[in-house]
Amino acid sequence: MKINSVKYFAKEATKNVFSNGWMSLASVFTVVASLLVFGLFLILTMNLNYMVTQIASDYEITLTVDENQTTEQITELENSLKNLPNVSEVIFESREERLNLLRQQFGDNASLLDRYQNEKNPLRHWFKVTCEDLTKSDQTVADIKSLSGVVRVISNGETIRKLTSASSYISQISIWIMVALGIISIFIISNTIKLAVFSRRKEINIMKYVGATDWFIRWPFIIEGIIIGVIGAVFSLLLIVLGYKGLTTMFFSLNIGFVKFILLRNLIPWLLLALLGMGIGLGAIGSFIAVRKHLKV
Amino acid sequence: MIIFSNVSKVYDDNGAKALNNISFYIERGEFVFIVGPSGAGKSTLIKLLMHEETATSGDVIINNVNVSALKQKDIPYLRRNMGVVFQDFRLLPKKTVYENVSFAMEIIGASRREIRRQVPNVLSMVGLSHKAKSYPSQLSGGEQQRVALARALVNNPAFLIADEPTGNLNPKTAMEIVELLNEINKRGTTIIMATHAKDIVDHMKKRVIAIEDGEIARDEARGVYGYEN
Numbered sequence: 290m291k292i293n294s295v296k297y298f299a300k301e302a303t304k305n306v307f308s309n310g311w312m313s314l315a316s317v318f319t320v321v322a323s324l325l326v327f328g329l330f331l332i333l334t335m336n337l338n339y340m341v342t343q344i345a346s347d348y349e350i351t352l353t354v355d356e357n358q359t360t361e362q363i364t365e366l367e368n369s370l371k372n373l374p375n376v377s378e379v380i381f382e383s384r385e386e387r388l389n390l391l392r393q394q395f396g397d398n399a400s401l402l403d404r405y406q407n408e409k410n411p412l413r414h415w416f417k418v419t420c421e422d423l424t425k426s427d428q429t430v431a432d433i434k435s436l437s438g439v440v441r442v443i444s445n446g447e448t449i450r451k452l453t454s455a456s457s458y459i460s461q462i463s464i465w466i467m468v469a470l471g472i473i474s475i476f477i478i479s480n481t482i483k484l485a486v487f488s489r490r491k492e493i494n495i496m497k498y499v500g501a502t503d504w505f506i507r508w509p510f511i512i513e514g515i516i517i518g519v520i521g522a523v524f525s526l527l528l529i530v531l532g533y534k535g536l537t538t539m540f541f542s543l544n545i546g547f548v549k550f551i552l553l554r555n556l557i558p559w560l561l562l563a564l565l566g567m568g569i570g571l572g573a574i575g576s577f578i579a580v581r582k583h584l585k586v
Numbered sequence: 587m588i589i590f591s592n593v594s595k596v597y598d599d600n601g602a603k604a605l606n607n608i609s610f611y612i613e614r615g616e617f618v619f620i621v622g623p624s625g626a627g628k629s630t631l632i633k634l635l636m637h638e639e640t641a642t643s644g645d646v647i648i649n650n651v652n653v654s655a656l657k658q659k660d661i662p663y664l665r666r667n668m669g670v671v672f673q674d675f676r677l678l679p680k681k682t683v684y685e686n687v688s689f690a691m692e693i694i695g696a697s698r699r700e701i702r703r704q705v706p707n708v709l710s711m712v713g714l715s716h717k718a719k720s721y722p723s724q725l726s727g728g729e730q731q732r733v734a735l736a737r738a739l740v741n742n743p744a745f746l747i748a749d750e751p752t753g754n755l756n757p758k759t760a761m762e763i764v765e766l767l768n769e770i771n772k773r774g775t776t777i778i779m780a781t782h783a784k785d786i787v788d789h790m791k792k793r794v795i796a797i798e799d800g801e802i803a804r805d806e807a808r809g810v811y812g813y814e815n
Contacts, residue, residue: 502659
């Protein structure tokens with residue numbers, strides 16, 4: 290591509306964005322609207338995955354120890370637990386420690402627990418085991434149950450598995466919705482740009498007679514589409530960031546412990562990338578389709 | 587230079603035979619009038635030259651290239667060898683005279699320096715140097731056609747195709763435009779002009795190809811219009 294032509298394309302494209310002011314504004318609105326919905330689904334999917342990872346990382350298997358076990362037997366049990374496959378961490382909490390924890394949780398009412406001191410402590414020692422691979426947690430639970438001195442094994446693996454599969458299901462649906470949304474947006478944008486192209490069909494016609502190549506005619510329109518796409522992406526990014534900030538602040542003030550959102554500053558690079566990419570893509574493809582019909586001279 | 591060899595054109599949509607097995611040859615530097623009644627096939631012939639349509643059968647050879655088999659992407663380069671002028675001028679209303687002409691050079695990727703050198707040249711050739719900053723709406727019909735001519739010539743095409751270039755002009759202005767075409771022809775540009783203007787054809791005494799019912803009725807070296815207006 291000749292440098293003279295590149296200058297010409299840039300000049301023409303920027304001129305056209307402003308000279309077709311209302312049309313450009315309409316296109317920008319279309320881009321903003323579709324990118325907003327796109328961004329919402331993106332955030333939803335990302336947050337859902339994030340929450341599931343958070344919950345999954347909290348997953349642990351708790352096993353209570355028979356009170357008749359000696360200290361040696363307990364140490365032996367700890368070693369066997371550590372040697373099990375798929376076990377990444379083993380934490381021991383003695384019955385005394387657990388009682389103290391309980392005390393802390395009771396706060397001002399801790400005195401209620403006074404009568405459970407020392408020999409009267411009804412709690413048992415327990416181990417908390419973390420898995421390396423959640424999907425193999427069933428096997429680990431079975432392995433633990435087979436060890437001697439274990440009274441009870443508590444695991445919420447089933448819940449987490451359900452959550453994981455639900456979230457991946459929702460992610461897939463979101464992706465399809467985003468794809469459908471993209472196609473619809475391209476259609477709308479190309480129709481808007483088609484109006485701009487139509488108002489300049491005479492010019493295109495003359496260009497063809499003077500010997501302009503198809504790409505020479507296309508480029509200014511495609512750059513015009515990209516400019517519209519970028520402006521739309523910036524606006525939708527601003528709206529989404531503001532909305533997200535408001536929403537997360539609201540949730541924080543509601544103090545719902547288990548709902549954890551991705552921090553805004555971690556989200557912005559992804560949003561910027563996705564929205565700009567979508568905006569540029571939508572604008573360029575939309576323009577390409579819009580000009581196509583008028584090139585057949 | 588330009589060869590039509592047994593060319594026929596049938597339009598798909600109505601099956602009408604617009605041209606029926608015509609052959610002729612145009613030498614470099616010639617001035618040729620294409621005449622004939624309305625609907626006889628003049629427009630089709632012009633469209634084949636500009637490659638707006640392709641022949642159904644036969645060969646159209648322009649500058650040693652058989653354009654009947656030309657690829658879509660090569661058409662622009664064919665068109666850069668020819669200037670085109672229409673009855674309705676087809677100028678861009680939002681561009682000045684200068685811009686309407688320089689536009690044709692920008693399209694083929696000419697440098698700013700080349701444009702600044704060539705556009706004033708060609709504007710002075712058509713006698714419009716003083717109107718460079720005017721817009722088409724501020725010009726008379728004759729002046730607008732001169733701008734169109736300047737645009738057609740600015741890239742130094744080997745030949746100029748004029749489709750009824752005087753159709754919208756009064757007789758005096760029309761004659762001026764044809765005199766200008768004659769000047770351009772004397773500088774070596776081949777001119778092919780489809781027209782209904784009897785007085786012009788009779789006055790110029792150039793080669794005349796008459797088309798009737800899709801066939802060549804006459805081809806005379808120093809011909810006349812031959813129809814009643």
